[in-house]
Amino acid sequence: MSVRDLRVRRGGREVLRGVGFDVPRGSVVGLLGPSGCGKTTLMRALVGVQIVESGTVQVLGRPAGSPELRRTVGYATQSPAVYLDLTVQENLRYFASVLGVPRGAVRREVDRVVDEVGLGRHRDQVAGTLSGGQLSRASLAVALLGAPELVVLDEPTVGLDPVLRQELWHLFNELASRGTTLLVSSHVMDEAGRCERLLLMREGEILADDTPAALRARAGVDDLEEVFLRLIAGREGVGSR
Numbered sequence: 522m523s524v525r526d527l528r529v530r531r532g533g534r535e536v537l538r539g540v541g542f543d544v545p546r547g548s549v550v551g552l553l554g555p556s557g558c559g560k561t562t563l564m565r566a567l568v569g570v571q572i573v574e575s576g577t578v579q580v581l582g583r584p585a586g587s588p589e590l591r592r593t594v595g596y597a598t599q600s601p602a603v604y605l606d607l608t609v610q611e612n613l614r615y616f617a618s619v620l621g622v623p624r625g626a627v628r629r630e631v632d633r634v635v636d637e638v639g640l641g642r643h644r645d646q647v648a649g650t651l652s653g654g655q656l657s658r659a660s661l662a663v664a665l666l667g668a669p670e671l672v673v674l675d676e677p678t679v680g681l682d683p684v685l686r687q688e689l690w691h692l693f694n695e696l697a698s699r700g701t702t703l704l705v706s707s708h709v710m711d712e713a714g715r716c717e718r719l720l721l722m723r724e725g726e727i728l729a730d731d732t733p734a735a736l737r738a739r740a741g742v743d744d745l746e747e748v749f750l751r752l753i754a755g756r757e758g759v760g761s762r
């Protein structure tokens with residue numbers, strides 16, 4: 522994935538101001554930054570649902586939003602995107618058919634993603650009766666249908682307890698080890714340390730793009746929360762790229 526000089530305006534304001542970075546295949550990249558800095562807008566541009574003013578966004582070698590990418594890019598938004606009056610399983614069957622998963626493979630595919638997100642016991646439960654964390658895992662399961670090559674996840678662990686968060690990060694790393702690329706936004710700093718690379722945004726710009734270890738070294742502190750506070754405050758003299 523490569524992004525060059527990406528500019529996006531929303532509501533008359535420039536919310537992405539010349540963003541550029543590369544994400545290698547088969548890695549987990551964390552996207553971090555204060556509320557309103559443009560993380561969701563950037564993710565929308567990557568999956569091709571955001572009108573951009575200028576710049577280029579290449580995903581798996583094609584322009585973002587290309588029809589060929591429909592089945593190879595999975596996206597889970599912050600708000601759950603499942604039908605509340607259908608069960609978990611019915612939702613997944615429906616989205617599998619929309620994605621063009623062959624009929625004979627739907628059951629296997631649904632079983633796989635239900636297991637991956639740990640919703641086995643809730644597969645026959647109507648989505649509207651799931652807890653918040655279960656609902657967001659149901660959305661995550663939809664994003665994983667069809668084994669996409671790129672998975673873009675907007676705060677997938679919000680509302681989850683530490684055990685579930687750990688399990689999901691384990692899953693993300695396992696998917697990456699099988700060659701999937703994951704871009705995951707988060708507010709939780711202990712999650713940032715689990716990523717291979719981190720993109721730190723502030724006010725529509727990329728402030729830092731590096732490994733957690735390099736960022737710790739640059740800021741001169743171990744605690745990632747403190748690293749980010751220092752970088753965001755500009756006390757380390759780190760300019761945008």
Ligand SMILES: Nc1ncnc2c1ncn2[C@@H]1O[C@H](COP(=O)(O)OP(=O)(O)OP(=O)(O)O)[C@@H](O)[C@H]1O
Pocket residue numbers: 531532533536554555556557558559560561562563
């Ligand atoms: N439709 C819109 N019209 C006007 N401004 C918008 C619109 N959508 C988003 N914005 C503004 O664009 C900026 C970036 O929003 P975005 O949702 O990308 O931020 P974010 O980093 O994902 O925030 P959070 O972490 O709070 O979800 C914000 O200042 C937001 O208010």
